[in-house]
Every structure is written in structure tokens, then in C-alpha cells.
Amino acid sequence: MAEGLLGEKRPLAGFLDADGIRDSTDALRDAFAAEPGVRVLHTFAAKAASLIPVLRLLAASGMGCEVASPGELRLAIEAGFLPARIVLDSPAKTRDELRLALALGVAVNADSFGELRRIEELHSPGSASLLGLRVNPQVGGGSIGAMSTATATSKFGVALRDPGAREQVVRAFAERPWLTRLHAHVGSQGCSLELIASGIAETYRLAEEINERLGTRRVTGIDIGGGLPVNFADDEVRPAFAEYVAALRAAAPGIFDGHYDLVTEFGRSLLAKNGFIAARVEYTKQAGGRRIALTHAGAQIATRTVFMPDAWPLRVGAFDGNGSPRSGPPMVQDIAGPCCFAGDIVAHARELPELREGDFVTLYDTGAYYFSTPWAYNSLPRPAVYGFAGETGGMRFAPVRDPQSLDSVAEESGLAHADALAQLRGRT
Known part of the structure; x- marks a missing residue:
């Protein structure tokens, strides 16, 4: 108020703690760094704060960026993220969106078999894009239904427990050598660490199954999404990123053995x-x-x-x-x-x-x-x-x-x- 940023003529404003944002990204990196030999690309979910100065601060802090629309992709590029550190997710990507992402070398997670077929039409061997498939482990929902993305009827990903779906996923990887990543996101606010970890564990087991059945390490990366819930009751930061990593280790210890490159997509937990x-x-x-x-x-x-x-x-x-x-x-x-x-x-x-x-x-x-x-x-x-x-x-x-x-x-x-x-x- 002394600076004139608030007053009768400026009755509303939002404020962001730049040092706090840096501290949060450091806490995320430190939590995963405790697992030796793991290669992780930490991306920020742009939808959580779609403001270019915020995204540029995160890029300068070593983060990548997860985007879910043409607008968010534009913001990420303007903020200075290298295409190789951007991941495109969304359930309704157009051909033009996919063409641009593939031309730039942005990683893409297909949300359905239909999208896989569309990528196959557009993909060229010269593209630097890492390509994955989002799956829905169908492990259930949390306390906020709208924030739970691994329910039986979620609109996201390939529903793994539907009849024949798992076999279709294996076949999709067998038929497409350029498909090398699995992606899952269980949900965010209202979802427990145990629920999130169970969904990632199911995805890890699927990666192991695909590689075993194909006789090669076709799946080389797992995008484990984000979703760490935020404590809105008081000032304490809980759960911490270290607790999240501990829950993952308990549910799927093999995910940290160095065989898979990992991608995270945290948003709310870094900024709220x-x-x-x-x-x-x-x-x-x-x-x-x-x-x-x-x-x-x-x-x-x-x-x-x-x-x-x-x-x-x-x-x-x-x-x-x-x-x-x-x-x-x-x-x-x-x-x-x-x-x-x-x-x-x-x-x-x-x-x-x-x-x-x-x-x-x-x-x-x-x-x-x-x-x-x-x-x-x-x-x-x-x-x-x-x-x-x-x-x-x-x-x-x-x-x-x-x-x-x-x-x-x-x-x-x-x-x-x-x-x-x-x-x-x-x-x-």
C-alpha cells in the first residue's frame, strides 16, 4: 500500500513471492535428487499460473513446462522454455496443434488411440519430439470428483481396466517404434498420496509388461504427472515433495532404478x-x-x-x-x-x-x-x-x-x- 499498488483506485491485486517460488522448485528437485541415478525432467503445469513472467522465472530456475492448449504452448515459448523441455497434454489436440508440436520438437502425450493414429499420419522420422500415450489406471477418485482423473469413467487417457484395453496398449507400442513413453495423472486436490502412488505404480507395471513382451526396452520414459495436494488450512507446507517421493518408493520402488527417465508436471503445489x-x-x-x-x-x-x-x-x-x-x-x-x-x-x-x-x-x-x-x-x-x-x-x-x-x-x-x-x- 505504501508503494501505491493497493488503494481506493486500485482495489484488487494479486501478489507472488518470487523467493518462495524458487524455494518450492528447489524442494521438488531435492526430493527427487535423494534417489540416485534417476533422470527427471520437472515441468510446471502452465495452467496453474499462465503468466509469462512467472513461467520465465521457472524456466530460469531450471524447470520445464507442461502445456495443454495452443495458448499455453505460445506462452511457454515466449517465456523461454526450450521445446525439448515442453510437454503437450490435452484430450482434444487438433491436427494443427500436433503439426506445430512435432515441428518444434515438443514432447506429446497422446490421450487416445484415435490421437495415436493422427500422430502416425503427421509424424516424420526427423521429428525430435518424444511421444507417449496417456493411460488411465482407473484406481479411483479422491474427495473432489472434478479433480480426480483416474476414475472408471474419466475422460482422460486409455482406460486400462476396460476389456481388451491393456492388450491394445501393448499392441500400440509394438506397432510404433517411435512410441517410447507412458503417461498417467491420477488427480490433484483431494487425492491422497497413496491413491496417486497406486496409479503411478500401475503405470510402472504396464511399462515393465510392455518391455518384457516386446523383448526390448521400448518404453524408456514415464511421465508421472503432478497432483500433490495443497494444505489450505494453515501456513504449513504439507504434504512435502519428499513425502510424495517416499510414497512412490513404497508403491513402485523399481521406478527409481534408473531404467526410466521420469517427467513430473506439478503446478498448484509449487505456486499456491x-x-x-x-x-x-x-x-x-x-x-x-x-x-x-x-x-x-x-x-x-x-x-x-x-x-x-x-x-x-x-x-x-x-x-x-x-x-x-x-x-x-x-x-x-x-x-x-x-x-x-x-x-x-x-x-x-x-x-x-x-x-x-x-x-x-x-x-x-x-x-x-x-x-x-x-x-x-x-x-x-x-x-x-x-x-x-x-x-x-x-x-x-x-x-x-x-x-x-x-x-x-x-x-x-x-x-x-x-x-x-x-x-x-x-x-x-
Whole structure:
């Protein structure tokens, strides 16, 4: 607030801890480095923070990048990731997407047998792309169904327990010498380490089966996805990456024997605790005996929390208009957002010091998915995002994304074609 990044004219912003992001990537690398002889490409899931300065910081920290759309691929290239350190995943890749990825030398994980056939049409021996097949080990779901990708009917990958599917996978590798990688991702938030590890173990056993039946090491790499859940209850980072590695070792010790190159695709677990949202309290009111603080942080930047509050609860901090922590006896309050529907509440019945007009609230653990991928409901402009790093005597800040202007909102809403529909003439 002293820097002018928050105030009455700047009522909403996201903040990212650059040093914390580096510490998180170091923790990930250190956890796998404890397994000697294992070659690992750690990629960051771009969807978790699709902001070029964030991706460039991660590239400079030695990370690769996992992308799931043409837009994310463009961002990864602009951020400076080498194509050989980019992995393309998605269940609906077009021929143009595949052509570009193969031309660049980006790794591609096919999501289905149909996509394998499409890659076969487009693939040339000169492509540097490593090619894999995503499988669904069908080990079940976690506590959040929408985040569980290894259920019996998941839309992702080849369902291994369906009749004949496993045999088809073996045959696919037998018929395509260029197919050298298996990929699996069990899920993320709401999935236990044991569930995630069981899915990776099943994928490892499939790799061993393919190689044994083909009499050669056709599968040379396993992309084990990401999915480490985040603790949103307090400041503690748990589970840790070291715990994840320990769970993998218990479930599939052979995966660390050096026979397979590994790829990881973590996102939320690297960024969530390294960011927060700050939003101004514009008004307060009473309704039915409940205190309501109306802020500028709602469903447009906390979409999952608003629509699934029990699955995605957020901790809230209360600060006065100068940025100092609010004090005083706790009062039950709803923290509401600016969106024009009744359910736009980011925190229900929270006990906080009494909030007043001009105060600020913080939503913690929102460094991934929240302000980086806003929802354009009510044509609310995207908030500014800033990075920060500590230094002796204070903090340094840097812009990550400028606040969206109303001119930009109008342009994205078809301003250049304003008269197009009015000028259409119906048939007579």
C-alpha cells in the first residue's frame, strides 16, 4: 500500500513471492535428487499460473513446462522454455496443434488411440519430439470428483481396466517404434498420496509388461504427472515433495532404478502458498443478523471457492486502510465479492475483527489458479499482479500483469465489430 499498488483506485491485486517460488522448485528437485541415478525432467503445469513472467522465472530456475492448449504452448515459448523441455497434454489436440508440436520438437502425450493414429499420419522420422500415450489406471477418485482423473469413467487417457484395453496398449507400442513413453495423472486436490502412488505404480507395471513382451526396452520414459495436494488450512507446507517421493518408493520402488527417465508436471503445489490476493472492502452491511463485507474479490478470481466452498476453502486476513492487521473482538462475517449473483461469497460466516469500509482482506494460498486465470463475469477487468522479493529493510516489487483497462474490456467484447449485427439484413 505504501508503494501505491493497493488503494481506493486500485482495489484488487494479486501478489507472488518470487523467493518462495524458487524455494518450492528447489524442494521438488531435492526430493527427487535423494534417489540416485534417476533422470527427471520437472515441468510446471502452465495452467496453474499462465503468466509469462512467472513461467520465465521457472524456466530460469531450471524447470520445464507442461502445456495443454495452443495458448499455453505460445506462452511457454515466449517465456523461454526450450521445446525439448515442453510437454503437450490435452484430450482434444487438433491436427494443427500436433503439426506445430512435432515441428518444434515438443514432447506429446497422446490421450487416445484415435490421437495415436493422427500422430502416425503427421509424424516424420526427423521429428525430435518424444511421444507417449496417456493411460488411465482407473484406481479411483479422491474427495473432489472434478479433480480426480483416474476414475472408471474419466475422460482422460486409455482406460486400462476396460476389456481388451491393456492388450491394445501393448499392441500400440509394438506397432510404433517411435512410441517410447507412458503417461498417467491420477488427480490433484483431494487425492491422497497413496491413491496417486497406486496409479503411478500401475503405470510402472504396464511399462515393465510392455518391455518384457516386446523383448526390448521400448518404453524408456514415464511421465508421472503432478497432483500433490495443497494444505489450505494453515501456513504449513504439507504434504512435502519428499513425502510424495517416499510414497512412490513404497508403491513402485523399481521406478527409481534408473531404467526410466521420469517427467513430473506439478503446478498448484509449487505456486499456491507463494501468492495471495488483496481486495478492498467497498461497503459493509447487515442482513438477517449477518455482517457482510462487500469486497472486490469474488467469483471472477476465486471461482472454485465460490462454487465449491467446502472443497476449496480459503483463509482470510483482515487489514485496515493503511495495511496494518485489524484488531478487536472477532465477529461472524461473510466476505462477499462484486459479482451480480447471490452466491458470490468467498468466505461464509468467518470470525474476523470487524471489517469497515476502506479496509482490505487477503485471501491466502492463492498463488495458483486464482488471479492468474480470472473469469470475465460481469465484464470485470482482470486484476493487476505483482511479484515481490525481500531485501534488507523492505520489499522490492515488480509488475507481472498490468490491470486490465476498460478499453481492453470493450475491445475483447467485440468493439471493432459493434455495427456488424445491426447491419445484417434478413431474407425477404
